Amino acid sequence: MSPWWLLTLLTLVPFTLSTNAGVKVKLTQKGLEYTRLIGMTKLQQKLKAIKVPDLSGTEKVAPIGKVKYSLTGMQITNLGLPKSQLGMVPGTGLSLSIGNAFISLHGNWKVRYLHFVKDHGSFDLSVTGLTIATSIALKSDETGRPTVNSVSCASSVGSASIKFHGGASWLYNLFSAYIDKALRAALQKQICPLVSDAISDMNPHLKTLNVLAHVDKYAEIEYSMVASPAVSKAFVDFSLKGEFYNIGQHKEPPFSAPVFGLPPQINNMLYIGVSAFTANSAAFVYNNAGAFNLFITDDMIPPSSPIRLNTRTFGAFIPQIAKQYPAMMMKLLVKTTKQPNISFQLNNVTLQASGTVTAYAILPNTTLAPLFILNMEASVSAHIYVTGLKLAGSVTLNRMDMALGASYVGPFQVKSLDNIFLMVLKVAVLPKINAHLQQGYPLPTIGKMNLVNTQLQVLKDYMLIGTDVQFRG
Ligand SMILES: *[C@@H]1O[C@H](CO)[C@@H](O)[C@H](O)[C@H]1NC(C)=O
Numbered sequence: 001m002s003p004w005w006l007l008t009l010l011t012l013v014p015f016t017l018s019t020n021a022g023v024k025v026k027l028t029q030k031g032l033e034y035t036r037l038i039g040m041t042k043l044q045q046k047l048k049a050i051k052v053p054d055l056s057g058t059e060k061v062a063p064i065g066k067v068k069y070s071l072t073g074m075q076i077t078n079l080g081l082p083k084s085q086l087g088m089v090p091g092t093g094l095s096l097s098i099g100n101a102f103i104s105l106h107g108n109w110k111v112r113y114l115h116f117v118k119d120h121g122s123f124d125l126s127v128t129g130l131t132i133a134t135s136i137a138l139k140s141d142e143t144g145r146p147t148v149n150s151v152s153c154a155s156s157v158g159s160a161s162i163k164f165h166g167g168a169s170w171l172y173n174l175f176s177a178y179i180d181k182a183l184r185a186a187l188q189k190q191i192c193p194l195v196s197d198a199i200s201d202m203n204p205h206l207k208t209l210n211v212l213a214h215v216d217k218y219a220e221i222e223y224s225m226v227a228s229p230a231v232s233k234a235f236v237d238f239s240l241k242g243e244f245y246n247i248g249q250h251k252e253p254p255f256s257a258p259v260f261g262l263p264p265q266i267n268n269m270l271y272i273g274v275s276a277f278t279a280n281s282a283a284f285v286y287n288n289a290g291a292f293n294l295f296i297t298d299d300m301i302p303p304s305s306p307i308r309l310n311t312r313t314f315g316a317f318i319p320q321i322a323k324q325y326p327a328m329m330m331k332l333l334v335k336t337t338k339q340p341n342i343s344f345q346l347n348n349v350t351l352q353a354s355g356t357v358t359a360y361a362i363l364p365n366t367t368l369a370p371l372f373i374l375n376m377e378a379s380v381s382a383h384i385y386v387t388g389l390k391l392a393g394s395v396t397l398n399r400m401d402m403a404l405g406a407s408y409v410g411p412f413q414v415k416s417l418d419n420i421f422l423m424v425l426k427v428a429v430l431p432k433i434n435a436h437l438q439q440g441y442p443l444p445t446i447g448k449m450n451l452v453n454t455q456l457q458v459l460k461d462y463m464l465i466g467t468d469v470q471f472r473g
């Protein structure tokens with residue numbers, strides 16, 4: 001191709017914004033092997049349903065002459081697929097090959113010859129050395145769910161043997177000369193369409209991918225695929241959007257998903273990589289929804305605590321408060337001023353938040369009188385784990401720094417309030433956050449699946465979940 005052609009092509013290709021994946025899923029050989037086991041059980045059921053149509057014809061058999069024959073009521077009595085292989089074909093899809101398969105069937109035969117002689121009986125046919133080879137394309141449908149379909153299929157029948165019950169020995173000749181071929185052809189004609197059907201039957205199952213997973217009253221996660229699955233020699237890689245959105249309102253955050261890839265680990269069936277982008281899209285959504293704004297009242301402080309949210313406690317450090325607002329309860333408003341930032345380092349998930357704490361005195365007529373505003377920077381570490389089909393977590397405080405934003409009660413030392421606010425954070429704020437984190441966030445799932453042998457590692461910029469899968473029903 002001349003370079004001019006290339007240039008023309010490049011200018012013709014419309015400028016498209018590609019979306020990077022926030023979540024990646026890697027299917028290993030072990031996962032494919034499990035898929036094969038499930039698939040072969042389904043295929044076996046499918047093939048057992050083969051209906052061999054009645055077969056009839058007329059052949060000349062020496063020395064009898066014209067013989068009219070018919071085979072009817074043929075039914076599969078046994079079918080085995082002892083050897084099969086499901087492999088990856090880089091860049092293309094999957095290949096399924098089946099060898100040494102066998103089918104036995106039972107039916108009735110009838111012959112008529114010399115115008116008036118009739119004979120009938122039954123027979124058992126056994127076909128062995130059956131091979132089936134099919135290529136499977138793996139794509140993403142218009143909703144971002146995976147689809148499979150058989151793109152080529154070939155089958156061949158090794159040998160067939162028949163046992164007639166009743167009848168004369170020349171029937172065997174009739175069989176080996178004509179009927180054998182006709183029966184084999186009739187069987188073979190059905191195999192590939194049934195295999196193709198069995199492969200397509202996987203699609204309703206694949207369609208259950210939770211492309212929009214509901215989280216809570218604020219958020220949902222989009223898990224549609226952003227590209228067709230990529231097949232390499234040992235893995236099938238799925239790129240999912242992995243982005244949190246406010247329910248029904250898909251506004252993009254001011255940052256986008258960087259490219260990331262998963263290491264070539266092979267011990268589990270699946271590896272799921274959840275990027276820091278996904279976590280930060282969650283922070284964006286909850287921050288927009290105001291979910292990080294929290295009023296703290298005295299009833300949220302354990303009764304055993306000597307520190308109470310009232311003007312007496314605070315008055316001990318800021319006398320002006322006790323003087324101006326004697327014997328009143330207080331209320332704190334904790335608010336983020338920008339989106340918290342979540343970062344993943346080796347074995348460490350850290351969330352950094354900037355916000356304000358506004359302290360109010362609650363006046364007897366329930367009006368809130370502002371006392372002061374503190375600017376706050378907090379850093380918490382998260383422990384993340386998989387529970388069922390969800391990711392959940394809990395956080396512990398690393399550090400909190402506060403500085404005076406505004407005071408309506410005169411100047412005071414912010415440091416003197418450190419212990420009060422540390423206590424408030426630990427007993428009122430973090431438990432709220434942890435209660436939410438414990439509810440969990442759905443992982444991408446298909447059908448009725450369970451995760452087993454699951455581990456989670458936090459790596460730089462993403463976390464890696466290695467897991468095996470079990471399907472129920
Ligand atoms: C989060 O912080 C890191 C540095 O700690 C910075 O590189 C990144 O841009 C921040 N992300 C957001 C969304 O603010």
Ligand SMILES: *[C@@H]1O[C@H](CO)[C@@H](O)[C@H](O)[C@H]1NC(C)=O
Pocket residue numbers: 348349350379381398
């Ligand atoms: C994680 O990183 C943060 C910030 O870099 C640090 O403050 C914290 O101590 C670290 N936690 C652990 C468990 O290493």
Ligand SMILES: *[C@@H]1O[C@H](CO)[C@@H](O)[C@H](O)[C@H]1NC(C)=O
Pocket residue numbers: 363365367
């Ligand atoms: C509540 O009381 C304060 C001070 O006594 C007053 O300034 C304020 O207007 C009152 N608010 C209402 C709603 O009555």
